[in-house]
Amino acid sequence: MKKKARLLLLFAGVIIIVGMCFMGMRWKIAWEAVNFVESDKFLANRERGFYNMRGIRISDDSPVSGEILEGISREHPMETLELLQIHIGTYQDREISSSGVEQIRRVFRAYADREQPVSLIVRFLYDWDGNGAQSDPASISIVLRHMEQAGELLEEFQDQVYIVQGVFVGSWAEMHSSRYLTERSYLTLIGRMHEVMPENVFLAVRTPAYWRMAAGRTEPLQESEAWKTQEMISRLSLFNDGILGTWLDCGTYGDLHKEDSESLSDSWVRSEELDFQKELNLYVPNGGEVVLDNALNDLENADEALRTMHVSYLNRAHDMQVLEKWKNTQYRDSGSVYDGMSGYDYIERHLGYRFVIRDVSAKISGWKWEKPSLTVNVENVGYAPRYTACRTEIIFRSRESGEERTVTADTDARTWKPGEQTSFTVELPELPAGAYDVYMKVTGEKDRTAVLFANEKITAEDGGCFLGTIKKGE
Known part of the structure; x- marks a missing residue:
């Protein structure tokens, strides 16, 4: 009986140790998105x-x-x-x-x-x-x-x-x-x-x-x-x-x-x-x-x-x-x-394109071999697409130092068709622990001008859009 009890205790200990190891192999972040509200304002966008x-x-x-x-x-x-x-x-x-x-x-x-x-x-x-x-x-x-x-x-x-x-x-x-x-x-x-x-x-x-x-x-x-x-x-x-x-x-x-x-x-x-x-x-x-x-x-x-x-x-x-x-x-x-x-x-x-950010979600936890990511959902409510190429960037700005890290999204704004919603996902870069404000900026490759979005109260001075805040622990 005592031998059986010792085996059970040993087994339980192994389970606890293995569990602790696996816990150390997981990560977690906190994501708080802004409230995305469509705007009826005039947008001084090019080509339309x-x-x-x-x-x-x-x-x-x-x-x-x-x-x-x-x-x-x-x-x-x-x-x-x-x-x-x-x-x-x-x-x-x-x-x-x-x-x-x-x-x-x-x-x-x-x-x-x-x-x-x-x-x-x-x-x-x-x-x-x-x-x-x-x-x-x-x-x-x-x-x-x-x-x-x-x-x-x-x-x-x-x-x-x-x-x-x-x-x-x-x-x-x-x-x-x-x-x-x-x-x-x-x-x-x-x-x-x-x-x-x-x-x-x-x-x-x-x-x-x-x-x-x-x-x-x-x-x-x-x-x-x-x-x-x-x-x-x-x-x-x-x-x-x-x-x-x-x-x-x-x-x-x-x-x-x-x-x-x-x-x-x-x-x-x-x-x-x-x-x-x-x-x-x-x-x-x-x-x-x-x-x-x-x-x-x-x-x-x-x-x-x-x-x-x-x-x-x-x-x-x-x-x-x-x-x-x-x-x-x-x-x-x-x-x-x-x-x-x-x-x-x-x-x-x-007339032309009119982009509205509908939602931004995050993968907030996962295994060490997985990466946290953001998924952006954009709707084009205009009559037409954007016809010239753009570069879409997601920018992570440290609240503490102001340092920025930028990821270029694998998406083509020319394919954001009128009357449709388009989603794309970007993996987060390696970020030290801390809080980061996240922005999206879409820039015309030909005219080098920021594309403005039809959302209330999220546009920065450089034309970027504030998406929300990420907090990453140690």
Whole structure:
């Protein structure tokens, strides 16, 4: 009996010792997340929103004035997006002169001098009066040479330029009313644009049919093809200056069904073109102007269409009748933080991407061979994705010393799709015992600007987002 008791005591001792060893092989941290509340505030984010429009005429006889350049540097200080129209009609019979090239360079330098940088949508054009056929150069070779000169200039300022619209020709360069928009000539022009424009700049054509002609197919871009900017279709986007103006978006769509179409130049019926954009514009931008006050652009209808098209930018000055209608209409959704906001402000908040942090959780205990981690859950409530690459960092700042340790997250903000939540996990770095404030910062790789999130009271001065506090014991 005594022998049995001794064996039981020995066994119990072994169990206790082994248990203590295993206890020493575990870790534990404390995590306290902030309360994440969605905000309805305006966010000065790049590459999205209502844009200002500016036109500059380039001429040897009347060079761009210092007053104009000063205006570029100082006007619209809160703008993050601008459409710059560069009129080069003076040179319709020759290449752009050295004086003209230098004037354009000075314009871009003025944008570079702005305290608040902007992303530029650029359109080179020969016509401002609706006389495209008369204003275009007499030879397509002149257009091609102008494209080469423009491409050389934009290489110098490519980090400022987001999109180049059109192929220079036609009325207002909106890709109509030009003899150079036959299929053969158009393919020559868009091919040269792809050759000479900086690789990290999107190109934009006026209709889905023009996209299909350039792509040589009827199917939109797929995710496996996206962001490969050395390929034309991966950076070929859309612009539409007739959004919701008529059932056909003022000539953007047609009356043929896809199955009845015999040519890539055919425009399809509205519903099928909307379906096409719903897929294509997950990977390349879409935007333009809303026009002609009618039921299609009433707030509820407009919200649905802009969401389907993944629209990320609109003209803030045209069509004012439509924009005023939105300003005088309230958005209503009792379960939304945007309830009671004007329709104009509601649409502004949703153009392009709008990221909201929904939750951050932590793995707070585990074995020594496991690592603590944080999982961040982000929702994109905007109409569209972010189309250019970003770096996402999680920053751990010691409350005692202020020292920071940074982990780059394995996530691509371009895949944070509209209407969806995305989660990603980062492992904590080796941290000494203590308390750490945790921040997330998402920075555009091209514009080097912090992406602001639509959350209340968590944004730091550098644009980072405060996520919570970790406490780690000895």
